[in-house]
Amino acid sequence: MSGEAESVLSDEEEQVFRQRCRDFLDEHAIGITGGSEADPRGELRLGAAQKFQKALADAGLAGLTYPSEYGGAGLTKAHERIWRTEYGKYPNMTTELTISHGMCLPMLYEHGTEAQKARYLPRNISGEDVWCQMFSEPGAGSDVASLQMTATRDGDHWVLNGQKVWTTLAHLCAYGIVIARTNSEVPKHGGISMFIVDLNAPGVTIRPIHQIDGSMHFNEIFFDDVIVPAVDGVTTAGGAEDDGFAGGDGTPAALVGELNNGWNLATSMLMYERVAIGTGNTTGINTERSDRLIEECHKQGINDNPTLRQRLIQLRILETCQSLVAMRTRAELKAGRTPGPGGSIGKLQTSESLAMYRDLSLEIVGASGMAWADSSDAIWQRNALTTMQAGIAGGTSEIQRNIIGDRVLGLPRDISVDKGVPFNELKVGTQS
Numbered sequence: 199m200s201g202e203a204e205s206v207l208s209d210e211e212e213q214v215f216r217q218r219c220r221d222f223l224d225e226h227a228i229g230i231t232g233g234s235e236a237d238p239r240g241e242l243r244l245g246a247a248q249k250f251q252k253a254l255a256d257a258g259l260a261g262l263t264y265p266s267e268y269g270g271a272g273l274t275k276a277h278e279r280i281w282r283t284e285y286g287k288y289p290n291m292t293t294e295l296t297i298s299h300g301m302c303l304p305m306l307y308e309h310g311t312e313a314q315k316a317r318y319l320p321r322n323i324s325g326e327d328v329w330c331q332m333f334s335e336p337g338a339g340s341d342v343a344s345l346q347m348t349a350t351r352d353g354d355h356w357v358l359n360g361q362k363v364w365t366t367l368a369h370l371c372a373y374g375i376v377i378a379r380t381n382s383e384v385p386k387h388g389g390i391s392m393f394i395v396d397l398n399a400p401g402v403t404i405r406p407i408h409q410i411d412g413s414m415h416f417n418e419i420f421f422d423d424v425i426v427p428a429v430d431g432v433t434t435a436g437g438a439e440d441d442g443f444a445g446g447d448g449t450p451a452a453l454v455g456e457l458n459n460g461w462n463l464a465t466s467m468l469m470y471e472r473v474a475i476g477t478g479n480t481t482g483i484n485t486e487r488s489d490r491l492i493e494e495c496h497k498q499g500i501n502d503n504p505t506l507r508q509r510l511i512q513l514r515i516l517e518t519c520q521s522l523v524a525m526r527t528r529a530e531l532k533a534g535r536t537p538g539p540g541g542s543i544g545k546l547q548t549s550e551s552l553a554m555y556r557d558l559s560l561e562i563v564g565a566s567g568m569a570w571a572d573s574s575d576a577i578w579q580r581n582a583l584t585t586m587q588a589g590i591a592g593g594t595s596e597i598q599r600n601i602i603g604d605r606v607l608g609l610p611r612d613i614s615v616d617k618g619v620p621f622n623e624l625k626v627g628t629q630s
Contacts, residue, residue, distance in 0.1 A: 200348045201341050205274035205276050206276065206277070207271070207274075207277070212276075212280060215277055215280055215537060216280050216284060218259075219259070219280060219281050219284040219285070220284055220478060222253075222254070222257050222259060222513050223285065223287075223288045226250055226254070226291070226297040227250070227285070227288035227289055227291050228289070228471050229289035229291075230243055230247070230289070230363055232274060232504035234490070234600040238412055238413045238414050239369060239370070239406065239413070239414050239415070240367060240370065240413070240415055240563060241296060241370060242368050243293075243294050244294040244295075244328065244367065246291065247291055247292050247293065247294040247295050247325065247327070248295075248325040248328070249496070250291040250292060250325075251291075251292060251295060251324060251325030252324055252326065253325060253457055254325075254327055255269070255324035255325070257331060258271050258327075259271060259281065260323050260324060261303075261319075261323035262277050262281055262306065262321060263275055263277075263279045264303075264319065265279050267316075267320050268315050268316065268319035268320060268323070268324075269321070269323040269324060270309070270386055271294065271618075273520055274561070274610055276351070277336055280381050282528075284480065285410070286484065287484060288441040294328075294367065295325060295328065296595050297329065297330055297331055297366060297471075298321075298322060298325075298328045298330070298389040299322070299471060300328040300468075300471065300473070301323050301375075301467055301470045302322065302329035302330075302331065302373075302375055302470045303319070303323065304470050305375065305454070305463070305466065305467050305470065306322070306371055306375075306454070307319060307523065307538025308317055308466075309392075309454055309455045309463055310467075311430075311450060311451070313430050313451070314394065314450045314451075314454070317448065317449075317450050318373065318394070318450075321372075326462075326527060327371075327372040327374060328367065328370060328371045328373065329371055329372070329373050329374060330365050330366060330367055330368045330373075330374040330397075330576075331365070331374065331375055331376045331467065331471070332362040332365050332368070332375065332377075332395070332419060332434065333345075333376075333377055333464060333468075334362060334363050334365075335347060335355045335360070335361055335362055335363060335627070336361060336363055336418075336625030336627075337626060337628065338626070338627065339364075340593070340594055340596070340597050341378075341626075343386045343387045343390065344386055344465065344626040344627060345353050345360075345377065345378070345379060345463060346360060346379065346380060346627045346628065346629070347359065347361065347362065347376070347377075347378040347421065348360055348379050348382075349362025349377055349378035349379070349380050349391060349393060350380075351380075351428060352564075353428070353430050354429050354432040355424055355425045355426065355427060355428050355432065356393065356425070356426050356427075356428050356452060357424070357454070358376070358378055358395065358401075358421045358423075358424040358425075358426060359421055359422065359423060359424070359492040359508075360378065360420075360421050361418065361419065361420050362376065362418065362419045362421075363407075363417075363418040363419075364407070364416050364417075364418075364591075365404075365416055365417050365418070365419055366415060366416045366417075366591075367416070367556075368397065368404050368416070368417040368419055369404050369416065369417055371397055372396070372398070372499065373394060373395065373399060373602075374394075374395050374419075375392060375393070375394060375395075375454065375467070376392070376393050376394075376395050377390050377391070377393075377460045377461075377463075377464050378390070378391060378393060378423075378460075379621065380393075380457060380460075381458055381621075382618070382620070382621045382622040383620050383622060384458075384620055384621065385617070385618055385619060385620060385621065386616065386619075386621040386624065386626075388458060388461070389458055389459040389621055390460035390461045391395050391453060391455075391457050391458055391459070392453070392454040392455055392459075392463045392464065393426055393452045393453055393454065393461040393511040394426070394450075394452045394454060395403065395421075395424065395426055395452065396426070397419075399425065399426070400423050400424070400425075401420065401421060401422040401423050401424040401425070402420070402421060402424055403418070403419065403420040403422070403431065404418075404419050405417060405419075409583075410420045410583055410585065411579075411580055422448055426452035427449050427450070427452050428432070428451055428452070428453065429451050430449075430450050430451050431448070432449065432536050436457070438496065440441035468592070468593060469538060469539070469541050470541075471592045471593075473541040473544065473568055474515070477550060479490070482521065482525070483517075483518055483521045483522075484517065484520075485514050485521075486517075486520070487513060487517060487518045487551065487552075487555040488510055488513045488514040488555075489512075491510060491555070491558055491559060492510060492526070494559075494562050495510070495562055495565065498562060498563075498564075500562065506558075506561070508553075509558055510558065511606045512554070513551060513554050513555060513558060514549045516547065516550060516554065517551055519547065520547040520548060520551060522545050523543050523547060527540065527541060527544055538605075539601050539602070540606055540608050542593070542598040542601040542602050542605075542606070543602060543606070545592060545593065545596075545598055546595055546598040546599065547589060548601065549595050549598075550586040550595075553589065555581075555585065556585045558582065559578055559581060559582065560578065560582055563578045566572060566578075567579065567582065598610065
């Protein structure tokens with residue numbers, strides 16, 4: 199993240215740091231289990247992730263490549279590579295922080311002002327504040343640029359009005375990054391800006407979306423005259439008054455990057471998202487899903503079924519290819535490059551492998567995989583339902599194929615009938 203060339207560690211330095219990572223992980227990476235207590239809104243899982251992240255920060259291992267003045271460890275990319283290698287051998291403790299750390303954190307570091315970085319990065323890195331991303335709207339999903347939420351300048355403030363939907367963990371987040379329309383007289387991509395929003399501010403209403411498996415992991419959010427600062431240090435009503443910043447003179451301006459450049463920033467953030475989804479938290483070859491299914495085949499006594507064996511090896515090949523693409527993507531990040539459209543390849547591979555895993559798991563487990571059990575043991579049923587979202591969350595598989603086709607392979611783009619048309623003349627959403 200620092201943009202510096204990767205430092206070369208001596209064998210002794212590498213060994214010492216590797217052991218330091220192992221010692222920490224032996225103590226803290228003990229896995230996150232639902233136990234006997236229901237957790238439909240993910241409070242327990244997020245709490246466990248925050249506890250792990252806080253311990254990581256206290257040990258000087260959080261935000262490895264972020265500067266120490268922003269709450270990071272100030273170490274090198276070589277240290278991060280070692281950490282990821284070791285972390286890949288343990289249960290993943292920070293899945294619930296993927297958006298906060300994999301998307302919001304790098305965006306704030308890359309495009310935030312000094313005031314924003316000083317204010318928000320330390321508590322994000324330590325997991326004390328969790329962040330969410332607010333892009334999609336009821337009438338703007340795959341075509342996010344058709345969004346209708348507005349941000350209107352009023353003196354030293356911006357006033358936000360509109361609705362967002364499918365926002366993961368918004369009910370547990372302190373802040374969110376939102377895109378809103380700041381100019382409706384230009385083509386739809388050109389009049390969007392990005393803002394930081396305190397989710398405890400007056401006018402923010404968060405409502406759960408009930409999922410088929412009984413959980414309520416994501417939400418719809420309503421913004422009714424929500425006020426955010428347009429300049430540093432302006433006082434805003436509401437918010438977390440006791441933190442010494444929000445609602446006081448330390449609050450930075452809410453605009454991220456330049457006015458009306460929100461679409462480019464959103465695209466960059468989506469690239470980070472697809473890298474986070476497509477590469478995971480580990481390095482090397484990861485065949486966790488096929489390994490799990492092969493183990494189950496042995497338990498069921500069907501490991502000699504030739505059709506299953508062929509399909510399992512296809513899944514293993516796909517997982518291997520996905521790992522190789524992830525390794526290449528991470529190598530580009532370590533070289534200081536901002537994620538590009540190639541991240542869609544890993545994201546699409548993740549969706550494809552999860553779909554294959556879902557079908558195979560239900561076939562291997564048999565009828566019991568269809569019978570819902572109201573307990574934490576219903577792993578196959580939950581996996582079957584939750585993997586459905588992989589082809590939608592972070593951009594549908596169809597969108598990923600479009601991106602790969604025109605931005606990676608250079609194929610002709612689809613015809614755009616609204617190119618160059620001012621947004622206020624388009625018939626989108628509630629506009630007519």
